[in-house]
Amino acid sequence: LKSLIDSAPIYASLINPNDAWWAEQNVIYKNAMHYLSGIRLFNIKQPLTILLTAFNKYTPEEFVKLAHYLYVLSIRYNVICHSSPSEQESVYNQISIKISNGEYKRASHVKNGEEFKKLYPDDNTFFNAFEFHRMPSRQTAKKIRFLLAEIERFLGNNCDYEKTTLEHICPFNPEKEWIDSFGEGVNDVKDRLGNMILMDKDNLRRSSFDVKKKEYEKSNYKLAVKIVEYDSWSLEKVNDFQKWMSKQAVNTWKVN
Numbered sequence: 001l002k003s004l005i006d007s008a009p010i011y012a013s014l015i016n017p018n019d020a021w022w023a024e025q026n027v028i029y030k031n032a033m034h035y036l037s038g039i040r041l042f043n044i045k046q047p048l049t050i051l052l053t054a055f056n057k058y059t060p061e062e063f064v065k066l067a068h069y070l071y072v073l074s075i076r077y078n079v080i081c082h083s084s085p086s087e088q089e090s091v092y093n094q095i096s097i098k099i100s101n102g103e104y105k106r107a108s109h110v111k112n113g114e115e116f117k118k119l120y121p122d123d124n125t126f127f128n129a130f131e132f133h134r135m136p137s138r139q140t141a142k143k144i145r146f147l148l149a150e151i152e153r154f155l156g157n158n159c160d161y162e163k164t165t166l167e168h169i170c171p172f173n174p175e176k177e178w179i180d181s182f183g184e185g186v187n188d189v190k191d192r193l194g195n196m197i198l199m200d201k202d203n204l205r206r207s208s209f210d211v212k213k214k215e216y217e218k219s220n221y222k223l224a225v226k227i228v229e230y231d232s233w234s235l236e237k238v239n240d241f242q243k244w245m246s247k248q249a250v251n252t253w254k255v256n
Contacts, residue, residue, distance in 0.1 A: 010055050014048055015040065028060035035064075035071035041146055044074045046088050050110075053099045058107070065107035068255075069116070075253045076121045079147075081129045083121070091115045111255055123250045130246040132239075134191040141166045148198050148223060151245065154252040155222040165202040167224075169195050169233055175206050185235030194242025197223040209233045 013019040017036040022029055039047055047070040054066050077083045095115045098104040110116055121129070135144050142161075149161035170182050172190050179186050189195040198221050204212050209232060216224035226244065230237050 007052055007056075011048065011052055014051050014055075026060045028064060032064045032067040035067040038071050038146065038150075039074050041143060042074065042079050044078050046078075046085060046092050047071075047074060049096045050092055050099065053096045054107075057099055057102075057105075062107045066110060069107060069111045072253045072255050073116070073120055075147075076126050077119055079143075080126060080133055080249075081121045083119075088119055091119055120255065123254075126253070127246045127250050130193070130249045131243055133193050133242075135193065137166065137168070137172065137191050137196065144193070144196060145198060147193070148196065151248050151252050152198060152222055154248060157220060157222050159198065159221070161198075164198040164200065164221075167197050167199040167202065167204060169197065169209070169212065169227060170238070171206045173206075177208060178206065181209065181232070183234055185238075189235060189238050192238055192242060194238040194240075194245060197221060197227060199224060 009021050013021040014036060017033045017040060022033070036051075050070060051063075051067065054063055058066065077088065078085065092115075095104065095110055095113065098113070098115075099110070104110050104113060137144055145161040145164050145166050148166075149159050149164060152159050168190065170186065170189050171178055174182065174186055182189075197216070199215075199219060204215055213228050217228045219225060223245070227233075227241065230241070
């Protein structure tokens, strides 16, 4: 029971990375906050057992590495591939036991262990799941902004997803001009990741593609600038852009 009571503040702080408790801990833990916030944003609970065990067993440096590996796995396995959380739970319990009994002394032991490898979707699987991925953009705009900001960061633009706005290239509710110019599939793309980018302000609304492109060109966002390469916007272009995004995603969320 004592160990449970001792663990309570750690557990609460793993669930809430903004908890003031972290300020009292070793400053190195700061580097894990981004990963813990990502896991929290998508409401993924499975890694908590492992992180709780590792917090008591690992140095801060090793804990940060482990948080990174579990974050990457969460995005691949849970968020994009939608694989089975129940299988994940039992595999994570095995990892937790091995950390606890000293078999996995470092984060790399976890990453290279058979359990982690069993769950980790390979690049091909992840690419294929990402290529046509859609997310309900009205309900999960914050999550989409987080994912796009991670790709932006990988491409060299460090932006804060909380300070961005989600821009639908083909508008969420297209008007006649868009329906005529976009053609077939105009209603199938509203929730496709390949039809979304980040911008600072939401002021383009239902402007034409040409008008939007002029704004994208001036933007600091790498995804927006990529869209400028397209001469028009159609289902084919959405597919093409999302395929390009998938290549970036494979490297954005990667465990070497």
